[in-house]
Amino acid sequence: MAKWGEGDPRWIVEQRADGTNVNNWHWTERDASGWSSDCLRQLLLGVQVEGPEGKCQLTDIAKLEGEASINNRKGKLIFFYEWQLKANWLGTSSKGLKYRGTVEVTNLSDENDMDDLDISASLCKDQPNTPLLDLMRKKGVQEVREVLGEYVTRLKSEFTQGMILPTANGPKPQPEKKTQIQTSKTQISSTPKCSSSPASSSKGVRISTCSFNLEETFRTSADELYRTFINQEFVQVFTRSAAVVDGRRGGKFQLLDGNVSGEFTQLVPDQRIEMRWRFRTWPSEHYATITLDLRDHGDETELKMECRGVPSGEEDSTRxxxxxxxxxxIKQTFGY
Incomplete structure (x- = not known):
């Protein structure tokens, strides 16, 4: 990682007119408690289930205690939320009788998966037994679990707008809790191989080119890693910027604010990706040839990259x- 001012400025956003936390250098925090409280209330009050026994719906939130926040730590978003909640439900039997009860959730937090949440449904003490309680324990609890999952999804998408900025140089961010980042195993050829016969661009300008190889190991399967490179949504996530990616043979791509563009020339699912690839400042219409070979080793994937046709003098910045x-x-974003 280069120090500030020593890297290739063409790969980064040097300045922003709005003066916003350039390069995510500063740790920023956004309080999501108020937004979360409103979101949880809206989602929970929409819960309603029906069955042969009758129907039940949540009528009001009796308890909603906790907090939520999002930290942007040197280019990586870390989510923290912890809530305890209690909601009242009203049931109407098939005979028109009314029953009241409660639903409680004690461990909604970033440390627990949705399937691990403790959600209980019960009748109020003065209420007689009713089949509606079974309806709430089966369908009602599942519906509550789903809307809590929806809350987490919204927290990590809608509420984070504007927090992720394009990263540049700077210390490597610490991994988010519960995320394992594989130690880099990049191997770089010691001396770039220069082409003996200069390449020509479509403009007729003959340029000297070089090639190099890289190797990297990712803690994920080959099919997931393959998809990460050719799926537009995945590319936008790990580049933290808008991208256009047509993940098919002959499909074109453009990313990193238009600095990088090219075309997929060969795609072998889960095994191999070939592309014509160029940086915007290279000679007009000149492309390098990038080959990514993926070898699945079970719980990890070895990637071998061959890059040919890089303009001489550009090999270090490209590498x-x-x-x-x-x-x-990719590793820092997805935990590979």
């Missing part, structure tokens, strides 16, 4: 850019 903005970014 550093691929290492930082592809490989490291």
């Amino acid at each position: 550093e850019g691929w290492t930082r903005f592809y490989f490291q970014a």
